[in-house]
Amino acid sequence: MTPKVSDPVRASETEAAILEAARDLLAEGGLEAVSMRSVAARVGLSATAIYNYFENKGDLVRQVVHQGFERFTSYLQDAVKDLPKGSRERMRAHGRAYLRFALENREYFRVIFAAHGEAGEIDELPAGGGYPMFRQAVAEAMDAGAIRSADPDLVVLYLWTLVHGLVTLQLAFEPDARCPHSGEQLTGLELFERFADFVYQGLRPDQPSLAETTEVTAT
Amino acid sequence: MTPKVSDPVRASETEAAILEAARDLLAEGGLEAVSMRSVAARVGLSATAIYNYFENKGDLVRQVVHQGFERFTSYLQDAVKDLPKGSRERMRAHGRAYLRFALENREYFRVIFAAHGEAGEIDELPAGGGYPMFRQAVAEAMDAGAIRSADPDLVVLYLWTLVHGLVTLQLAFEPDARCPHSGEQLTGLELFERFADFVYQGLRPDQPSLAETTEVTAT
DNA sequence: GCTGTTATCTTAACGCCGTACACTAAACAC
DNA sequence: GTGTTTAGTGTACGGCGTTAAGATAACAGC
Numbered sequence: 001m002t003p004k005v006s007d008p009v010r011a012s013e014t015e016a017a018i019l020e021a022a023r024d025l026l027a028e029g030g031l032e033a034v035s036m037r038s039v040a041a042r043v044g045l046s047a048t049a050i051y052n053y054f055e056n057k058g059d060l061v062r063q064v065v066h067q068g069f070e071r072f073t074s075y076l077q078d079a080v081k082d083l084p085k086g087s088r089e090r091m092r093a094h095g096r097a098y099l100r101f102a103l104e105n106r107e108y109f110r111v112i113f114a115a116h117g118e119a120g121e122i123d124e125l126p127a128g129g130g131y132p133m134f135r136q137a138v139a140e141a142m143d144a145g146a147i148r149s150a151d152p153d154l155v156v157l158y159l160w161t162l163v164h165g166l167v168t169l170q171l172a173f174e175p176d177a178r179c180p181h182s183g184e185q186l187t188g189l190e191l192f193e194r195f196a197d198f199v200y201q202g203l204r205p206d207q208p209s210l211a212e213t214t215e216v217t218a219t
Numbered sequence: 220m221t222p223k224v225s226d227p228v229r230a231s232e233t234e235a236a237i238l239e240a241a242r243d244l245l246a247e248g249g250l251e252a253v254s255m256r257s258v259a260a261r262v263g264l265s266a267t268a269i270y271n272y273f274e275n276k277g278d279l280v281r282q283v284v285h286q287g288f289e290r291f292t293s294y295l296q297d298a299v300k301d302l303p304k305g306s307r308e309r310m311r312a313h314g315r316a317y318l319r320f321a322l323e324n325r326e327y328f329r330v331i332f333a334a335h336g337e338a339g340e341i342d343e344l345p346a347g348g349g350y351p352m353f354r355q356a357v358a359e360a361m362d363a364g365a366i367r368s369a370d371p372d373l374v375v376l377y378l379w380t381l382v383h384g385l386v387t388l389q390l391a392f393e394p395d396a397r398c399p400h401s402g403e404q405l406t407g408l409e410l411f412e413r414f415a416d417f418v419y420q421g422l423r424p425d426q427p428s429l430a431e432t433t434e435v436t437a438t
Numbered sequence: 439g440c441t442g443t444t445a446t447c448t449t450a451a452c453g454c455c456g457t458a459c460a461c462t463a464a465a466c467a468c
Numbered sequence: 469g470t471g472t473t474t475a476g477t478g479t480a481c482g483g484c485g486t487t488a489a490g491a492t493a494a495c496a497g498c
Protein backbone atom coordinates (compact mmCIF):
# COMPACT_ATOMS: atom_id res chain seq x y z
CA MET A 1 0.00 0.00 0.00
CA THR A 2 2.61 2.48 1.01
CA PRO A 3 5.84 2.71 -0.94
CA LYS A 4 8.70 1.85 1.35
CA VAL A 5 11.61 2.72 -0.80
CA SER A 6 13.65 5.86 -0.66
CA ASP A 7 11.43 7.95 -2.89
CA PRO A 8 12.35 11.58 -2.28
CA VAL A 9 9.38 12.84 -4.29
CA ARG A 10 6.82 10.89 -2.29
CA ALA A 11 8.61 11.71 0.91
CA SER A 12 8.67 15.44 0.36
CA GLU A 13 5.07 15.32 -0.76
CA THR A 14 4.08 13.89 2.59
CA GLU A 15 6.23 16.43 4.36
CA ALA A 16 4.59 19.21 2.38
CA ALA A 17 1.17 17.82 3.23
CA ILE A 18 2.00 17.86 6.93
CA LEU A 19 3.27 21.41 6.70
CA GLU A 20 0.15 22.46 4.85
CA ALA A 21 -2.13 20.85 7.41
CA ALA A 22 -0.24 22.49 10.25
CA ARG A 23 -0.36 25.85 8.50
CA ASP A 24 -4.11 25.61 7.94
CA LEU A 25 -4.78 24.60 11.52
CA LEU A 26 -2.63 27.45 12.76
CA ALA A 27 -4.43 29.99 10.61
CA GLU A 28 -7.84 28.62 11.55
CA GLY A 29 -7.51 28.15 15.27
CA GLY A 30 -4.20 29.54 16.43
CA LEU A 31 -1.38 27.64 17.99
CA GLU A 32 -3.63 25.77 20.39
CA ALA A 33 -5.40 24.15 17.46
CA VAL A 34 -2.13 22.67 16.26
CA SER A 35 -1.45 19.36 17.93
CA MET A 36 0.46 16.41 16.58
CA ARG A 37 -2.76 14.44 16.61
CA SER A 38 -4.87 17.08 14.87
CA VAL A 39 -2.26 17.61 12.17
CA ALA A 40 -1.88 13.88 11.65
CA ALA A 41 -5.61 13.36 11.41
CA ARG A 42 -5.86 15.98 8.72
CA VAL A 43 -3.16 14.32 6.65
CA GLY A 44 -4.51 10.84 7.31
CA LEU A 45 -1.60 9.58 9.36
CA SER A 46 -1.02 8.63 12.92
CA ALA A 47 0.49 11.25 15.17
CA THR A 48 3.79 9.48 15.54
CA ALA A 49 4.34 9.31 11.79
CA ILE A 50 5.06 13.02 11.84
CA TYR A 51 8.23 12.28 13.75
CA ASN A 52 9.62 10.73 10.59
CA TYR A 53 9.68 14.20 9.05
CA PHE A 54 10.05 16.57 11.98
CA GLU A 55 12.01 16.29 15.18
CA ASN A 56 9.16 17.39 17.39
CA LYS A 57 6.31 19.84 17.52
CA GLY A 58 8.60 22.80 17.96
CA ASP A 59 10.45 21.86 14.82
CA LEU A 60 7.21 21.50 12.88
CA VAL A 61 5.89 24.87 13.98
CA ARG A 62 9.24 26.47 13.28
CA GLN A 63 9.17 25.25 9.72
CA VAL A 64 5.60 26.44 9.26
CA VAL A 65 6.65 29.86 10.45
CA HIS A 66 9.71 29.74 8.25
CA GLN A 67 7.53 29.15 5.20
CA GLY A 68 5.33 32.03 6.22
CA PHE A 69 8.37 34.20 6.46
CA GLU A 70 9.28 33.58 2.88
CA ARG A 71 5.79 34.46 1.76
CA PHE A 72 6.10 37.58 3.87
CA THR A 73 9.32 38.65 2.22
CA SER A 74 7.97 38.29 -1.29
CA TYR A 75 4.77 40.05 -0.22
CA LEU A 76 6.87 43.04 0.80
CA GLN A 77 8.84 42.90 -2.42
CA ASP A 78 5.67 42.94 -4.48
CA ALA A 79 4.28 45.84 -2.51
CA VAL A 80 7.11 48.21 -3.31
CA LYS A 81 8.45 47.04 -6.64
CA ASP A 82 6.66 49.67 -8.72
CA LEU A 83 7.37 52.64 -6.49
CA PRO A 84 10.24 55.01 -7.24
CA LYS A 85 13.43 54.44 -5.28
CA GLY A 86 14.34 57.18 -2.88
CA SER A 87 10.73 58.27 -2.45
CA ARG A 88 8.85 58.51 0.80
CA GLU A 89 6.03 56.64 -0.88
CA ARG A 90 8.25 53.61 -1.18
CA MET A 91 9.05 53.72 2.51
CA ARG A 92 5.39 54.11 3.34
CA ALA A 93 4.45 51.19 1.15
CA HIS A 94 6.89 49.06 3.09
CA GLY A 95 5.22 49.86 6.36
CA ARG A 96 1.76 49.47 4.96
CA ALA A 97 2.60 46.07 3.54
CA TYR A 98 4.11 44.96 6.84
CA LEU A 99 0.89 45.90 8.60
CA ARG A 100 -1.39 44.39 5.98
CA PHE A 101 0.40 41.11 5.92
CA ALA A 102 0.31 40.89 9.69
CA LEU A 103 -3.41 41.58 9.77
CA GLU A 104 -4.05 39.00 7.09
CA ASN A 105 -1.84 36.38 8.71
CA ARG A 106 -2.49 37.03 12.36
CA GLU A 107 -1.47 33.64 13.70
CA TYR A 108 1.89 33.65 12.02
CA PHE A 109 2.81 36.86 13.70
CA ARG A 110 1.49 35.79 17.03
CA VAL A 111 3.54 32.64 16.95
CA ILE A 112 6.66 34.38 15.74
CA PHE A 113 6.59 36.88 18.56
CA ALA A 114 5.49 34.41 21.17
CA ALA A 115 8.88 32.78 20.80
CA HIS A 116 9.78 33.47 24.38
CA GLY A 117 12.88 31.73 25.54
CA GLU A 118 14.44 30.23 22.48
CA ALA A 119 14.23 33.08 20.01
CA GLY A 120 15.28 31.00 17.01
CA GLU A 121 12.37 32.05 14.84
CA ILE A 122 13.04 35.66 15.60
CA ASP A 123 16.58 35.53 14.36
CA GLU A 124 15.23 35.57 10.86
CA LEU A 125 13.52 38.89 11.31
CA PRO A 126 16.47 41.24 11.03
CA ALA A 127 18.18 39.05 8.44
CA GLY A 128 15.26 38.29 6.16
CA GLY A 129 11.74 39.55 6.57
CA GLY A 130 12.34 42.59 4.46
CA TYR A 131 14.66 44.31 6.87
CA PRO A 132 17.53 44.84 4.44
CA MET A 133 15.04 45.80 1.74
CA PHE A 134 13.53 48.42 3.98
CA ARG A 135 16.91 49.62 5.12
CA GLN A 136 17.85 50.24 1.54
CA ALA A 137 14.64 52.13 0.89
CA VAL A 138 15.38 54.37 3.86
CA ALA A 139 18.99 54.95 2.84
CA GLU A 140 17.89 55.86 -0.69
CA ALA A 141 15.30 58.27 0.65
CA MET A 142 18.00 59.95 2.67
CA ASP A 143 20.30 60.25 -0.32
CA ALA A 144 17.47 61.68 -2.38
CA GLY A 145 16.74 64.23 0.32
CA ALA A 146 13.24 62.90 0.88
CA ILE A 147 13.89 62.54 4.60
CA ARG A 148 16.38 63.92 7.08
CA SER A 149 19.91 62.56 7.00
CA ALA A 150 20.62 60.41 10.01
CA ASP A 151 21.86 56.99 10.96
CA PRO A 152 19.79 54.82 8.62
CA ASP A 153 19.79 51.87 11.01
CA LEU A 154 18.37 54.03 13.73
CA VAL A 155 15.66 55.39 11.45
CA VAL A 156 14.81 51.90 10.24
CA LEU A 157 14.57 50.70 13.80
CA TYR A 158 12.39 53.65 14.70
CA LEU A 159 9.95 53.06 11.86
CA TRP A 160 9.98 49.33 12.26
CA THR A 161 9.25 49.67 15.96
CA LEU A 162 6.33 51.95 15.28
CA VAL A 163 4.76 49.70 12.69
CA HIS A 164 5.44 46.68 14.79
CA GLY A 165 3.76 48.29 17.78
CA LEU A 166 0.75 49.02 15.61
CA VAL A 167 0.68 45.41 14.50
CA THR A 168 0.95 44.11 18.03
CA LEU A 169 -1.84 46.29 19.32
CA GLN A 170 -4.05 45.38 16.39
CA LEU A 171 -3.44 41.71 17.01
CA ALA A 172 -4.08 42.06 20.71
CA PHE A 173 -7.41 43.73 20.28
CA GLU A 174 -9.67 41.49 18.39
CA PRO A 175 -10.00 40.64 14.82
CA ASP A 176 -10.87 43.86 13.06
CA ALA A 177 -10.55 46.02 16.10
CA ARG A 178 -10.61 49.76 15.95
CA CYS A 179 -8.57 51.58 18.50
CA PRO A 180 -10.40 53.97 20.77
CA HIS A 181 -10.04 57.45 19.46
CA SER A 182 -11.65 60.74 20.24
CA GLY A 183 -14.07 61.18 17.40
CA GLU A 184 -13.96 58.29 15.05
CA GLN A 185 -12.92 54.69 15.43
CA LEU A 186 -9.93 54.06 13.24
CA THR A 187 -8.73 50.82 11.74
CA GLY A 188 -5.10 49.83 11.87
CA LEU A 189 -4.47 50.96 8.32
CA GLU A 190 -6.11 54.30 8.94
CA LEU A 191 -3.99 54.79 12.03
CA PHE A 192 -0.92 53.97 9.98
CA GLU A 193 -1.62 56.88 7.65
CA ARG A 194 -2.18 59.25 10.53
CA PHE A 195 0.98 58.14 12.24
CA ALA A 196 2.96 58.58 9.05
CA ASP A 197 2.20 62.29 9.23
CA PHE A 198 3.58 62.53 12.74
CA VAL A 199 6.64 60.60 11.72
CA TYR A 200 7.41 62.98 8.94
CA GLN A 201 6.50 66.20 10.67
CA GLY A 202 7.41 65.40 14.23
CA LEU A 203 5.60 66.87 17.18
CA ARG A 204 7.56 70.10 17.41
CA PRO A 205 5.19 73.07 17.67
CA ASP A 206 5.11 76.09 15.35
CA GLN A 207 5.16 74.03 12.20
CA PRO A 208 3.00 74.38 9.14
CA SER A 209 -0.24 72.52 9.65
CA LEU A 210 -0.29 68.84 8.98
CA ALA A 211 -2.74 69.14 6.12
CA GLU A 212 -0.58 71.50 4.06
CA THR A 213 2.57 69.45 4.09
CA THR A 214 1.07 66.00 4.06
CA GLU A 215 2.42 63.91 1.29
CA VAL A 216 0.02 64.24 -1.60
CA THR A 217 1.04 60.99 -3.22
CA ALA A 218 -0.03 58.96 -0.22
CA THR A 219 -3.11 56.80 -0.67
CA MET B 220 -6.84 20.54 60.88
CA THR B 221 -8.42 22.98 58.53
CA PRO B 222 -11.07 25.38 59.78
CA LYS B 223 -14.32 24.61 58.07
CA VAL B 224 -16.33 27.57 59.10
CA SER B 225 -17.02 30.57 56.98
CA ASP B 226 -13.91 32.48 57.92
CA PRO B 227 -13.45 35.19 55.33
CA VAL B 228 -10.02 36.09 56.67
CA ARG B 229 -8.65 32.58 56.32
CA ALA B 230 -10.35 32.22 53.00
CA SER B 231 -8.90 35.33 51.47
CA GLU B 232 -5.52 34.44 52.89
CA THR B 233 -5.57 31.19 50.98
CA GLU B 234 -6.72 32.99 47.88
CA ALA B 235 -3.89 35.48 48.26
CA ALA B 236 -1.41 32.66 48.74
CA ILE B 237 -2.60 31.03 45.53
CA LEU B 238 -2.31 34.29 43.65
CA GLU B 239 1.17 34.85 45.00
CA ALA B 240 2.31 31.36 44.05
CA ALA B 241 0.92 31.79 40.56
CA ARG B 242 2.55 35.19 40.23
CA ASP B 243 5.94 33.86 41.31
CA LEU B 244 5.75 30.90 38.97
CA LEU B 245 4.77 33.20 36.12
CA ALA B 246 7.67 35.54 36.78
CA GLU B 247 10.11 32.67 37.17
CA GLY B 248 9.23 30.43 34.28
CA GLY B 249 6.63 32.13 32.12
CA LEU B 250 3.12 30.97 31.50
CA GLU B 251 4.14 27.40 30.81
CA ALA B 252 5.46 27.10 34.35
CA VAL B 253 2.03 27.95 35.71
CA SER B 254 -0.10 24.84 35.98
CA MET B 255 -2.86 24.13 38.45
CA ARG B 256 -0.73 21.37 39.89
CA SER B 257 2.44 23.46 40.20
CA VAL B 258 0.59 26.33 41.82
CA ALA B 259 -1.18 23.98 44.21
CA ALA B 260 2.05 22.25 45.16
CA ARG B 261 3.63 25.57 46.05
CA VAL B 262 0.74 26.50 48.29
CA GLY B 263 0.53 23.02 49.78
CA LEU B 264 -2.86 22.10 48.39
CA SER B 265 -4.16 19.72 45.82
CA ALA B 266 -4.77 21.09 42.35
CA THR B 267 -8.52 20.86 42.57
CA ALA B 268 -8.66 22.96 45.73
CA ILE B 269 -7.87 25.98 43.62
CA TYR B 270 -11.27 25.65 42.00
CA ASN B 271 -12.77 26.76 45.30
CA TYR B 272 -11.28 30.18 44.71
CA PHE B 273 -11.01 30.52 40.96
CA GLU B 274 -13.26 29.37 38.18
CA ASN B 275 -10.49 27.87 36.11
CA LYS B 276 -6.92 28.49 35.07
CA GLY B 277 -7.88 31.37 32.83
CA ASP B 278 -9.58 33.09 35.71
CA LEU B 279 -6.55 32.59 37.94
CA VAL B 280 -4.13 33.98 35.37
CA ARG B 281 -6.46 36.87 34.66
CA GLN B 282 -6.46 37.87 38.30
CA VAL B 283 -2.71 37.60 38.50
CA VAL B 284 -2.44 39.89 35.53
CA HIS B 285 -5.02 42.22 37.04
CA GLN B 286 -2.90 42.58 40.17
CA GLY B 287 0.13 43.29 38.04
CA PHE B 288 -1.85 45.95 36.26
CA GLU B 289 -2.46 47.82 39.45
CA ARG B 290 1.20 47.74 40.33
CA PHE B 291 1.87 49.00 36.83
CA THR B 292 -0.46 51.95 37.20
CA SER B 293 1.07 53.11 40.46
CA TYR B 294 4.53 52.58 39.01
CA LEU B 295 3.66 55.04 36.26
CA GLN B 296 2.21 57.49 38.73
CA ASP B 297 5.37 57.43 40.79
CA ALA B 298 7.53 57.95 37.76
CA VAL B 299 5.96 61.25 36.73
CA LYS B 300 4.69 62.74 39.96
CA ASP B 301 7.60 65.15 40.43
CA LEU B 302 7.83 66.39 36.86
CA PRO B 303 6.23 69.66 35.80
CA LYS B 304 2.87 69.40 34.12
CA GLY B 305 2.78 70.42 30.50
CA SER B 306 6.44 69.57 29.99
CA ARG B 307 7.84 67.22 27.43
CA GLU B 308 9.92 65.70 30.19
CA ARG B 309 6.75 64.49 31.84
CA MET B 310 5.61 62.82 28.65
CA ARG B 311 9.01 61.25 28.20
CA ALA B 312 9.00 59.94 31.74
CA HIS B 313 5.71 58.24 31.03
CA GLY B 314 7.14 56.36 28.10
CA ARG B 315 10.33 55.52 29.91
CA ALA B 316 8.41 54.12 32.85
CA TYR B 317 6.20 52.05 30.56
CA LEU B 318 9.28 50.53 29.00
CA ARG B 319 11.11 49.97 32.27
CA PHE B 320 8.19 48.28 33.91
CA ALA B 321 7.74 46.00 30.94
CA LEU B 322 11.40 45.03 30.95
CA GLU B 323 11.31 44.35 34.66
CA ASN B 324 8.06 42.37 34.49
CA ARG B 325 8.46 40.57 31.22
CA GLU B 326 6.10 37.74 31.84
CA TYR B 327 3.18 39.97 32.80
CA PHE B 328 3.40 41.78 29.53
CA ARG B 329 3.82 38.65 27.52
CA VAL B 330 0.73 37.16 29.07
CA ILE B 331 -1.31 40.31 28.71
CA PHE B 332 -0.62 40.59 25.02
CA ALA B 333 -0.88 36.90 24.35
CA ALA B 334 -4.58 37.22 25.14
CA HIS B 335 -5.59 36.07 21.71
CA GLY B 336 -9.24 35.37 21.33
CA GLU B 337 -10.87 36.59 24.47
CA ALA B 338 -9.26 40.00 24.97
CA GLY B 339 -10.68 40.49 28.44
CA GLU B 340 -7.37 41.33 30.03
CA ILE B 341 -6.66 43.84 27.35
CA ASP B 342 -9.77 45.82 27.99
CA GLU B 343 -8.09 47.26 31.04
CA LEU B 344 -5.30 48.77 29.03
CA PRO B 345 -7.03 51.82 27.62
CA ALA B 346 -9.11 52.29 30.74
CA GLY B 347 -6.47 51.84 33.42
CA GLY B 348 -2.82 51.17 32.83
CA GLY B 349 -1.95 54.83 32.82
CA TYR B 350 -3.70 55.63 29.57
CA PRO B 351 -5.82 58.51 30.93
CA MET B 352 -2.85 59.73 32.92
CA PHE B 353 -0.73 59.84 29.82
CA ARG B 354 -3.49 61.41 27.80
CA GLN B 355 -3.66 64.24 30.28
CA ALA B 356 0.09 64.74 30.18
CA VAL B 357 -0.09 65.02 26.39
CA ALA B 358 -3.03 67.42 26.47
CA GLU B 359 -1.24 69.61 28.98
CA ALA B 360 1.90 69.63 26.89
CA MET B 361 -0.19 70.80 23.96
CA ASP B 362 -1.79 73.58 25.96
CA ALA B 363 1.61 74.67 27.20
CA GLY B 364 2.93 74.76 23.66
CA ALA B 365 5.54 72.12 24.35
CA ILE B 366 4.33 70.06 21.42
CA ARG B 367 2.30 70.64 18.31
CA SER B 368 -1.45 71.07 18.68
CA ALA B 369 -3.31 68.10 17.31
CA ASP B 370 -5.87 65.53 18.28
CA PRO B 371 -4.54 64.43 21.67
CA ASP B 372 -5.97 60.93 21.34
CA LEU B 373 -4.17 60.46 18.08
CA VAL B 374 -0.89 61.66 19.55
CA VAL B 375 -1.32 59.44 22.59
CA LEU B 376 -1.99 56.49 20.36
CA TYR B 377 1.03 57.32 18.24
CA LEU B 378 3.37 57.52 21.21
CA TRP B 379 1.86 54.56 22.96
CA THR B 380 2.19 52.48 19.81
CA LEU B 381 5.85 53.40 19.46
CA VAL B 382 6.72 52.57 23.05
CA HIS B 383 4.67 49.44 22.89
CA GLY B 384 6.47 48.33 19.76
CA LEU B 385 9.76 48.89 21.52
CA VAL B 386 8.56 46.82 24.44
CA THR B 387 7.37 44.02 22.21
CA LEU B 388 10.60 43.80 20.29
CA GLN B 389 12.63 43.92 23.47
CA LEU B 390 10.57 41.10 24.93
CA ALA B 391 10.84 39.05 21.76
CA PHE B 392 14.58 39.23 21.60
CA GLU B 393 16.03 37.74 24.69
CA PRO B 394 16.42 38.94 28.14
CA ASP B 395 18.64 41.99 27.92
CA ALA B 396 18.83 42.01 24.20
CA ARG B 397 20.35 44.84 22.26
CA CYS B 398 18.89 45.58 18.89
CA PRO B 399 21.20 45.34 15.93
CA HIS B 400 22.37 48.78 15.02
CA SER B 401 25.05 50.12 12.73
CA GLY B 402 27.77 51.09 15.12
CA GLU B 403 26.82 50.34 18.65
CA GLN B 404 24.44 47.86 20.21
CA LEU B 405 21.74 49.78 21.99
CA THR B 406 19.58 48.70 24.87
CA GLY B 407 15.86 49.30 24.86
CA LEU B 408 16.16 52.33 27.07
CA GLU B 409 18.88 53.83 24.91
CA LEU B 410 16.75 53.28 21.84
CA PHE B 411 13.89 55.02 23.60
CA GLU B 412 15.92 58.19 23.99
CA ARG B 413 17.03 58.13 20.37
CA PHE B 414 13.48 57.58 19.18
CA ALA B 415 12.24 60.44 21.31
CA ASP B 416 14.35 62.77 19.21
CA PHE B 417 12.75 61.54 16.01
CA VAL B 418 9.34 61.87 17.55
CA TYR B 419 9.90 65.46 18.41
CA GLN B 420 11.76 66.51 15.29
CA GLY B 421 10.16 64.29 12.73
CA LEU B 422 12.03 63.03 9.70
CA ARG B 423 11.43 66.03 7.47
CA PRO B 424 14.72 67.18 5.93
CA ASP B 425 16.22 70.69 6.14
CA GLN B 426 15.77 70.94 9.87
CA PRO B 427 18.29 72.06 12.44
CA SER B 428 20.47 69.16 13.48
CA LEU B 429 19.18 66.81 16.09
CA ALA B 430 21.90 67.70 18.57
CA GLU B 431 21.06 71.39 18.67
CA THR B 432 17.40 71.10 19.37
CA THR B 433 17.41 67.99 21.49
CA GLU B 434 15.68 68.52 24.74
CA VAL B 435 18.36 69.48 27.24
CA THR B 436 16.40 68.40 30.26
CA ALA B 437 16.14 64.83 29.06
CA THR B 438 18.17 62.29 30.98
C1' DG C 439 -26.25 15.90 72.05
C1' DC C 440 -27.83 15.08 67.69
C1' DT C 441 -28.74 16.52 62.98
C1' DG C 442 -28.19 18.90 58.94
C1' DT C 443 -25.62 22.36 56.31
C1' DT C 444 -21.85 24.47 54.53
C1' DA C 445 -17.00 25.25 53.52
C1' DT C 446 -12.84 23.18 52.47
C1' DC C 447 -10.24 19.80 51.05
C1' DT C 448 -8.86 15.08 48.91
C1' DT C 449 -8.57 11.24 45.62
C1' DA C 450 -9.84 9.20 41.31
C1' DA C 451 -10.77 9.64 36.81
C1' DC C 452 -11.53 11.53 31.87
C1' DG C 453 -9.83 13.13 27.70
C1' DC C 454 -6.53 15.78 25.88
C1' DC C 455 -1.36 16.66 25.00
C1' DG C 456 3.83 15.61 23.33
C1' DT C 457 6.59 11.92 22.83
C1' DA C 458 9.31 7.21 23.27
C1' DC C 459 9.20 2.57 22.11
C1' DA C 460 8.38 -1.73 19.90
C1' DC C 461 6.67 -3.44 16.04
C1' DT C 462 5.15 -4.34 10.93
C1' DA C 463 5.09 -4.30 6.04
C1' DA C 464 6.72 -2.95 1.65
C1' DA C 465 10.39 -1.94 -1.50
C1' DC C 466 14.89 -2.29 -2.58
C1' DA C 467 20.28 -4.35 -2.98
C1' DC C 468 22.83 -8.27 -3.31
C1' DG D 469 16.09 -15.39 -0.65
C1' DT D 470 17.96 -12.73 2.65
C1' DG D 471 18.92 -8.59 4.81
C1' DT D 472 18.32 -3.51 5.18
C1' DT D 473 15.99 0.59 4.95
C1' DT D 474 11.83 3.39 4.97
C1' DA D 475 7.33 4.74 6.39
C1' DG D 476 3.98 3.64 8.84
C1' DT D 477 1.18 1.62 13.07
C1' DG D 478 -0.41 0.93 18.09
C1' DT D 479 0.59 1.26 22.83
C1' DA D 480 2.00 3.55 26.71
C1' DC D 481 3.89 7.19 29.96
C1' DG D 482 3.65 11.30 32.40
C1' DG D 483 1.61 15.85 32.51
C1' DC D 484 -2.16 18.94 31.58
C1' DG D 485 -7.11 21.21 32.82
C1' DT D 486 -11.10 19.85 34.72
C1' DT D 487 -15.17 17.12 36.73
C1' DA D 488 -17.27 14.25 40.08
C1' DA D 489 -17.71 11.93 44.36
C1' DG D 490 -16.54 11.66 48.92
C1' DA D 491 -14.29 12.98 53.42
C1' DT D 492 -13.96 16.05 57.43
C1' DA D 493 -14.51 19.80 60.40
C1' DA D 494 -17.01 23.75 62.13
C1' DC D 495 -21.10 25.80 62.64
C1' DA D 496 -26.81 26.48 63.53
C1' DG D 497 -31.09 24.90 65.27
C1' DC D 498 -33.59 21.89 67.92
